[in-house]
Amino acid sequence: MAKRRIEELKELLQKYDYHYHVLDQPLVEDSTYDLLLKELKELEDKFPDLVTPDSPTQRVGGQVLQGFSTVIHKTPMLSLANAFNDGDLRDFANRIYKTLGEKVKYVCELKIDGLAVSLIYQGGMLVQGATRGDGERGEDITQNIKAIKGIPLKLQRPVDLEVRGEVYMPKKSFELLNKEREEKGEPLFANPRNAAAGTLRQLDPKIVASRNLAAFFYGVVESTELGDSHRENLQKVKELGLPTNPHVAVFDEIEDVISYCQRWHEERNTLPYEIDGIVIKVDSLKQQQRLGFTAKSPRWAIAYKFPAQKAISVVKDIELTVGRTGAITPTAILEPVQIAGTTVSRASLHNSDYIAEKDIRIGDTVVVQKAGDIIPEIVEVLKEKRSGEEQPFIMPKRCPVCQNAAVRLEGEAAYRCINPKCPAQIKELIIHYASRGAMDIEGLGPSIVEQLYEKGLIKDVADLYYLKVEDLVNLERFAQKSAENLVTAIEKSKKQPLNRLLFGLGIRFVGQKAAKLLAKEFKELDLLIKADYDRLIGIPEIGDKIANSIREYFSNSDALQLINRLKEVGVNTKEEISPIPLESVLAGKTVVLTGTLEHFSRKEAQEIIESLGGKVAGSVSKKTDLVICGENAGSKLEKAKELGIPVEKEQYLLEILKKG
Structure with a gap:
């Protein structure tokens, strides 16, 4: 009975992974997926002899690696020749025609700015992941590759396959990682590529899993299933369950290739990940074979590099x-x-x-x-x-705001103001408390917090709940309606679950992920307050720094007094998470934003769409389900009309939010 249920759960979770990471068509909410994964983990704990390497629970093992062994690539991972301008691309096309004496089709792919990897599957099971290294030898990073959710442990069919791809860090993950590092006084990563490379070289797969890496695959080296063209092989790779980049185009003429490169140079900032150019390949595998290789690179491919910005x-x-x-x-x-x-x-x-x-x-x-x-x-x-x-x-040597001592703690790069009453820290904490990821108090931005603090209306986050409409109407930028809206938003925030409150309190090292883990573990704030160091350190992913920081925070009488005041005004201190409906207006839909939005920033609009189950893409294609446009919408709107894709004004989002 248990064996059958374990197999059912594995098959179901693998199906959901495939639809989410490869097809960009989520079938269920994250909460449903998490419940199924939890059930599988509990069954495997009871019946350890039924655990298999392809189980989704085996993505992150408990063992920290001692180091990376060397992998010799059976087929070298060669670099590509570079093109820096239109002339270089035309020369590339002329060399190909001169060698073959016939026309070719060109496949264009976005050049993902990440870290090249090679994966080997045997009988459909992932057996090895390696870095490029020097092209001949790389490092065995199999355990870290398994920690990346978008990479399947088991393919859709039991084939033998060696595939090449790029592991990258999405822009949003990069921003969050650097924000966390800045708060901890750790050096920041210069760019997403460095962050991805640094993450893959971690010896602890749990760290890799926590940083939300992703991957695209672009080349088949060996396979029991090979097509006749590169484009056909990309489709086969996708069907097997490996994510491929959706922005692939095939052209007959090099001038169209040049236009494609120019287009993405202009639109690269619309993507949720970094690209640094375009890779152009001859599509036919037979023609690739005839063109062959130089000592360093294939003659049938070239990388167009975007100009430095x-x-x-x-x-x-x-x-x-x-x-x-x-x-x-x-x-x-x-x-x-x-x-x-x-x-x-x-x-x-x-x-x-x-x-x-x-x-x-x-x-x-x-x-x-x-x-x-x-x-x-x-x-x-x-x-x-x-x-x-x-x-x-x-x-x-002194804080620029409160003039108290500024010190540099041992092992940290940053100087810190150690005065907990520093006005700058208090205002920043209130702004953080009201932010979308914390208590989500709409309308309480930095300028409003500054006004409220300077007028003496608030001195900490608890004071927010004592604000009245009459306190606000005489302030700058406030009228009766806006004052009422803010008071309503503050009142509404009392119902947020415990994990948002924990994040909003600004406990050092406790980010959104740690806050969710703690809330899930303790369910009530009072139980967390009483937890000792050993209890905290026993929670997976709660390390020494976080545990010590939590104990230090809850040992502070001012912090406890603040929490008591929050309780008195009715702020929820329990993790009462309502079940999330499996269906939503935008569930599984791909949405493109274009033009200047009046009511939301691009980031806010994207967050709203994602909260409604949708996914935001940077460009319009046949896969787009909806385009939301603001003022001065341009080519994206025209393309949507050409393809017959539904178009809505941003009022559409406002109406959905009102209904919610």
Whole structure:
């Protein structure tokens, strides 16, 4: 009986993984998937002899690796020749025609900015994952590959296969990871590629699992099932259960290839992951074989590299900001410059070590780029342009806001203000408490918090629940309706589950994931408050740092007093999670946003769509289910009309939210 149920659960979970990660068509909510996975884990705990390597529970083993062994690639992982302009692409096409004496079809794929890997499946089971290394030898990272949810442990059919692909970190995961590292005083990753590479080289697969890596596969080396063309093989790989990139195009003419490259150079920022170019391949495998290889690369493929997105600016000043954990972060104030389609006037300098290492001074002429096209950073100081009037920067010994001592704790890169009453920390904590990932108090942004604090209406998060409409109507940007809306939103936040409250309290090292784990484990805040270090450290994924931080927080009389005040006003302190309906207006639908939105930022609109079960894509295709447009919508709207895809104004989202 148990064996049959285990097989049913494995088959069901593998089906859901395939639809979610490969077809982009989720069949169930995450909560349903988690319940099935929990049931499988409990059955396998009772019947350990029934555990198999392809079980979804075996993605993350409990053993920390001692190191990586070497893998010799049976077929070398060669690099590609590069093209940097249209002329290079035309030369590539001319060389092919000269060699073959006949026309070819070109397959174009986005060049994912990640880490190349090679996977081997035997009888449909994943047996090895390896890095590219030097092309001849790589590192065996099988356990870490198994920790990536989008990579199947078992294929849809029992085939033998060696496949090549790219592991990457989505932009959203990268932003969250760097935010967590900044709060901990740890050095930030420069870009998603470095973050993905650093993650895959972790010796603890649990860390890999926590960082939400993903993968796309683009090449078959050996297989018991091979087609006649590269495009056909991509389809076979997808059918076997491996994720492939949806933005693949086949062209007869090199001029169309050039147009494709130009289009994605302009639209690359719309993608949820980083690309640094386009890979162009001859489609026919027979023609590939005739073209052959040079010593370093195949003659039938080339990588078009996007131009570097950098600019030169001047450091006008270095400004200090104090975060909710007291971390003091220096920021360069720059002469505004255009990079990757946006105006950049600020760049994070991370910490004093970063400034000293690069010898950044006020007045310096510098090269600025967007790391991963997301975070502006100074990559170089043009010292030859110095006049002698540039001013070295020295980190102050006192907090720039409250003037209390700023200290650098052992093992940390950041200086911190150690005054818990520091106004900057309090305001940042209130902003964090009200944020969408925490208590989700709509309308309570930084400028409103600043006003409320300066007017003496709030001194901590508990004070929010004592605000009345008459307190707000006389403030800047408030009218009767907006004041009523904010008071209503604050009142509504009392019903949030415990995990959001825990995250909102701003306990150091307790991010959203840790908050959910703690809430799920203890169910009630009072039980968590009483938990000792040993109880906390016994929870999977709650490490020494988090456990110590939690104990320190709940040992503080001010924190306990704050929690008591929150209880008094009726804030929920239990993990009462209502079942999530399996169906939603946008469940399983792919939505594209275009034009300027009036009521939401792009990020807010994306979060709303995802909360309703939908997925946001960067471009319109036949797979698009809906386009939501704002003002000045352009080519995406036109393409939607051509394809007959439904189009709605952003009022559509507002109406859905009202009904909810």
